[in-house]
Amino acid sequence: QSVLTQPPSASGTPGQRVTVSCSGSNSNIGKNPVNWYQQLPGTAPKLLISVNNQRPSGVPDRFSGSKSGTSASLAISGLQSEDEADYYCAAWDDSLNGRVFGTGTKVTVL
Amino acid sequence: EVQLVESGGGLVQPGVSLRLSCAASGFTFSNYAMSWVRQAPGKGLVWVSGISDSGGTTFYADSVKGRFTISRDNSKNTLYLQMNNLRAEDTAVYYCAKDLGATVWGLGTLVTVSS
Numbered sequence: 001q002s003v004l005t006q007p008p009s010a011s012g013t014p015g016q017r018v019t020v021s022c023s024g025s026n027s028n029i030g031k032n033p034v035n036w037y038q039q040l041p042g043t044a045p046k047l048l049i050s051v052n053n054q055r056p057s058g059v060p061d062r063f064s065g066s067k068s069g070t071s072a073s074l075a076i077s078g079l080q081s082e083d084e085a086d087y088y089c090a091a092w093d094d095s096l097n098g099r100v101f102g103t104g105t106k107v108t109v110l
Numbered sequence: 111e112v113q114l115v116e117s118g119g120g121l122v123q124p125g126v127s128l129r130l131s132c133a134a135s136g137f138t139f140s141n142y143a144m145s146w147v148r149q150a151p152g153k154g155l156v157w158v159s160g161i162s163d164s165g166g167t168t169f170y171a172d173s174v175k176g177r178f179t180i181s182r183d184n185s186k187n188t189l190y191l192q193m194n195n196l197r198a199e200d201t202a203v204y205y206c207a208k209d210l211g212a213t214v215w216g217l218g219t220l221v222t223v224s225s
Binding site for chain 2: 033035037039044045046047050055056081086090096097098099100101103104107
């Protein structure tokens with residue numbers, strides 16, 4: 001089961017800013033870095049943000065990540081149609097001694 | 111270019127075994143931990159298992175502990191997932207990923223457990 005909670009959906013019009021939250025606990029987000037993944041329809045997930053706020057090469061700077069306490073957030077500024085996808089957060093959980101993923105958020109561009 | 115190619119999926123009956131493989135290229139495989147992550151049809155991502163670069167340390171989700179075994183052959187640049195006593199709820203696309211942070215993903219292989 002997922003121990004990181006995300007809203008099921010988020011939406012915005014082209015050009016708007018959308019944020020996705022990820023709520024965890026002291027055993028995961030509170031102690032370990034957060035990664036974010038983007039999964040476009042029918043494709044494999046892709047790393048979007050690593051170590052809370054680092055963008056891998058090739059990821060547009062419209063995507064940004066942050067972390068505070070036991071929560072993390074992904075922000076998409078200047079929303080574009082190609083950003084329509086599912087987004088997942090993930091972190092290592094020291095209590096479970098394993099990695100945990102968020103419940104996933106479907107971002108829709110209106 | 112980093113590439114991960116999974117294979118070994120298929121349709122199997124409950125209770126049988128299956129071994130997945132993941133062929134890695136484009137990076138020094140023996141320097142990196144590796145992971146397996148699965149996704150049931152229409153559902154979210156679920157971490158399954160991880161293994162250290164040497165293979166000496168392994169990690170498992172509670173849902174597969176005792177049934178699945180992760181291993182690797184660094185001489186063949188290949189990651190494995192031995193799945194025993196498969197259940198209907200193990201039906202999913204199985205992805206292998208580079209390191210415990212899953213920084214690069216393969217395209218996945220579908221495992222369907224059904225009678």
